[in-house]
Amino acid sequence: MHSFRYVGKELCCEGVPLSTLARRHGTPLYVYSQATLSDHFTKLDEAMAPVDHLICFAMKSNSNLAVIRTLADLGSGFDTVSAGEIQRVMAAGGDPRKCVFAGVGKTEEEIAFALRNEIYSFNVESEAELRRISRVAVKLRRIAPVAVRVNPNVDAGTHAKITTGTYENKFGIAFEEIEGVYARAAKLPNLRLRGLQMHIGSQLTDVKPFRLAVEKVVPLVTRLNARHGFDFFSIGGGIGIVYQSALESGNPSWWTKGRGRGILTPDRYARTLVPLLQPLGLRVLLEPGRFLTGxxxxxxxxxxxxxxxxxxxxxxxxxxxxxxxxxxxxxxxxxxxxxxxxxxxxxxxxxxxxxxxxxxxxxxxxxxxxxxxxxxxxxxxxxxxxxxxxxxxxxxxxxxxxxxxxxxxxxxxxxxxxxxxxxxxxxxxxxxx
Ligand SMILES: Cc1ncc(COP(=O)(O)O)c(C=O)c1O
CATH class of the missing domain: 2.40.37.10 (Lyase, Ornithine Decarboxylase; Chain A, domain 1)
Incomplete structure (x- = not known):
């Protein structure tokens, strides 16, 4: 649910008419609702309460400092994809120790920056990157926390440009190769194999692809955890939002009585995934972007x-x-x-x-x-x-x-x-x- 609705004839964001803002600030103008950000974060946080979890907001979706501050104040961590994004978190008063660092092209300088600021984990996309992180960590005399991104080869059924979990994509390492990669990574110096990560795509409005991917990956996590002693499993982001009936979906009754029944709510997401995740006994990381800010x-x-x-x-x-x-x-x-x-x-x-x-x-x-x-x-x-x-x-x-x-x-x-x-x-x- 969100806070953009007509009050009388005036479209308002929370208690402020958008026409007032347009007059005052000119256009084009982006307007964000703090109540919606908080509401969406809290709903997901509460739905996932049965498992130890950390929501790492995917700030690629919106990295305005005020948005970051809103979510940091609610306890959010951050999914980042560049040293610049980690710097943004710090500039907004967020904690780099709650940042995960994803992306296929991390430079040595970015890795060093992340290590010096003690990020929570690197989400690693290739073996070459594991070797590079190890080298930089040795040079800086630090231990690098890492999770490898598994590509589960599950079709998210979303737009081709936002599908990431199949072998057609540049992301992650193939499911079949992961155990060998971890075995080799365990021999590299200054790495702490802290978890496993996946992300299958964006704007998923059906829980089924999430369920299929989690069902496929959980046995793998169990085996790797037994060998390497993990702290977490990250299920990535991707929870879809309402675009087609955006205005109506600001009305609570839309969710209970009407079309909202077919939409992926935090409750539906958690009800399906929590029972699959609980037996792992690991902290679950989530990386929602669009769901929090869209x-x-x-x-x-x-x-x-x-x-x-x-x-x-x-x-x-x-x-x-x-x-x-x-x-x-x-x-x-x-x-x-x-x-x-x-x-x-x-x-x-x-x-x-x-x-x-x-x-x-x-x-x-x-x-x-x-x-x-x-x-x-x-x-x-x-x-x-x-x-x-x-x-x-x-x-x-x-x-x-x-x-x-x-x-x-x-x-x-x-x-x-x-x-x-x-x-x-x-x-x-x-x-x-
Ligand atoms: C690794 C990773 N995590 C999280 C996200 C956030 O996705 P969404 O905004 O759909 O939640 C993305 C988006 O591309 C991503 O690549």
Whole structure:
């Protein structure tokens, strides 16, 4: 459940009308609900309570310092994929000792940085990486905690670009090879074989692929734990969220009476997985990203033009694919609603941005309330893989981000000044005037 809903005719985030925020801060504007972040974290944390566990928020989904701080204050750890992300955790007041460090391309410098800051574990993606971590640990006279990422070869049944647990993907080490890898790793100096990790994909709305992967991997963990004395097993992230009925899903009754019955809730997830995990007697790590941040954010944009061609009604807005690339990149759906509710007939519309790419669109042939120049729209469920994937394409500044807490709101990222886009660039010496 989330905290974006109409109060009267005004779309609000918690106790603050989005139109107030759009007026105050301009657009494009990301708005995050602190209550939603807390609610989603707490629901998952409570559902997993029967096992010792640590939620490591996958901050690749949203790494704004205020979002990190919200989750750190609730006790969250962090799933990171670069030294930069670990630095962000520290900058937000989070604990690097609750960080796991994933990713296929860790550099020596990143490994050294993580070791010096005593991270919880490296999630290792190859044998070459194990050897490199061992070498760096020896040089620094440290013991490196490691978990190897197993690729269970289970199809998550999600979009190809966010499937990670099959042998077509670059991630992890094949299930059949894992025991040999651990046996060789045990001979490398300065490594502590602390656990095993997996992650099969993102935006899973059915618990079945999770169940199949856990059922397949648990016997392997049991054998490895007996040999190497593990502390944890990480089941990765991937819990899906509601995109299609985002607005309705903010209503509690949607979850109990209506379509919410078919959605993967923390309860459903935990009810299926906890009984499979409990016999391991290990700490369970979870790495949710989208589940914590997705429904907690909206992208607010202003309508610049309405352009009718022979075939189409284009609603041209001031946000673009540089602000939210998911529709262009993954064909993803974001519900689009006006900030001020209106009745009347809908118009089949393409909602597009100002960037010079045909791929710069947010919706195609979407029945949309009739809007005019100067009206505002909100793209819902935009809190995950939204602003973090932002770019300066077409020299467009990164959007403002605001955090709402009840009736309070605060800018948590200023709109980028346009000169900052080229602040690190300079003409070559022979071009200077
Ligand atoms: C290793 C790992 N863990 C966790 C996540 C987070 O996934 P999600 O946002 O779907 O929960 C990802 C996403 O790519 C990932 O690669």
């Amino acid at each position: 429904n907690a954010g909206a992208l607010v944009t202003r309508v610049e033009y309405i352009k009718k061609t022979g075939r189409k009604n284009f609603v041209i807005v001031d946000a673009a694919m540089n602000d939210l690339i998911r529709p262009a990149f993954y064909d993803s759906y974001h519900e689009i609603v006006p900030l001020t509710k209106r009745g009347g007939a809908t118009v089949s519309s393409d909602v597009v941005g100002p960037i010079c790419e045909s791929g710069d669109y947010f919706a195609k042939d979407r029945p949309l309330a009739k809007v005019s120049e100067g009206d505002h729209l909100a793209l819902l469920s935009a809190g995950a893989y939204g602003s973090v994937m932002g770019s300066n394409y077409n020299s467009r500044p990164l959007a403002t981000e605001v955090l709402v807490n009840g009736k309070k709101s605060a800018v948590v990222r200023e709109r980028q000044a346009v000169e900052h886009i080229w602040a690190n660039e300079t003409p070559a010496p022979w071009q200077r005037r």
